Amino acid sequence: xxxxxxxxPGLVKPSETLSLTCTVSGGSINNYYWSWIRQPPGKGxxxxxxxxxxxxxxxxxxxxxxxxxxxxxxxxxxxxxxxSVTAADTAVYYCARPIADYSSxxxxxxxxxxxxxxxxx
Amino acid sequence: xxxxxxxxxxxxxxxGDRVSITCRASQSISSFLNWYQQKxxxxxxxxxxxxxxxxxxxxSRFSGSGSGTDFTLTISSLQPEDFATYYCQQSYSTPLTFxxxxxxxx
Numbered sequence: 042x043x044x045x046x047x048x049x050p051g052l053v054k055p056s057e058t059l060s061l062t063c064t065v066s067g068g069s070i071n072n073y074y075w076s077w078i079r080q081p082p083g084k085g086x087x088x089x090x091x092x093x094x095x096x097x098x099x100x101x102x103x104x105x106x107x108x109x110x111x112x113x114x115x116x117x118x119x120x121x122x123x124x125s126v127t128a129a130d131t132a133v134y135y136c137a138r139p140i141a142d143y144s145s146x147x148x149x150x151x152x153x154x155x156x157x158x159x160x161x162x
Numbered sequence: 163x164x165x166x167x168x169x170x171x172x173x174x175x176x177x178g179d180r181v182s183i184t185c186r187a188s189q190s191i192s193s194f195l196n197w198y199q200q201k202x203x204x205x206x207x208x209x210x211x212x213x214x215x216x217x218x219x220x221x222s223r224f225s226g227s228g229s230g231t232d233f234t235l236t237i238s239s240l241q242p243e244d245f246a247t248y249y250c251q252q253s254y255s256t257p258l259t260f261x262x263x264x265x266x267x268x
Contacts, residue, residue: 085260085262086249086260088257088258088260099256101256102257135205135206140208140211146253146258147196147252147253147258148208148211148212149196149206150217152206152207153205154204154205
């Protein structure tokens with residue numbers, strides 16, 4: 042069964058760049074659309090974007106100007122960078138995989154445990 | 163963007179109750195609608211995809227219905243482990259969007 046694990050700093054200063062990596066184990070990264078989703082404390086879920094294993098990308102327009110996603114197929118990892126962060130970017134960040142390969146639309150059946158990133162000086 | 167509106171935002175219920183949560187899309191999304199359950203401190207868990215397809219391992223007391231703009235998640239007999247927050251999510255078009263959530267409380 043595939044497992045996902047987010048990693049990265051838990052504290053980022055305002056105006057700096059948030060960087061997270063999701064490591065996929067128990068399955069291949071190939072042929073899936075890998076998403077990042079975040080959840081501010083006590084609030085709802087927001088889709089940040091996805092990257093396909095071969096590199097095609099789709100970002101949420103609300104974050105598009107600040108987001109970069111990348112994939113490292115040999116390492117079975119994909120990454121998120123969010124630039125110029127503010128306190129509003131404080132959230133639990135999840136990586137997720139859909140239940141079906143080649144499916145870009147969500148129906149995320151596998152999730153990482155989530156990592157809390159706090160933006161504060 | 164497609165807006166997803168859930169109602170109610172919270173509800174109080176008892177073990178054994180039948181509970182229904184509705185989700186309305188701002189435009190037709192056919193059956194591209196998924197339901198998740200989230201417990202405190204945990205990642206969301208996919209319950210239902212494509213509006214009515216129950217995921218493997220999810221109890222049969224959960225069911226989903228609807229198409230177009232109006233959808234419903236029903237729990238036929240609420241169990242103690244079902245107290246959680248439920249989210250709908252549309253997978254019709256990007257940006258992929260969620261409803262605001264429904265917290266099911268005792």
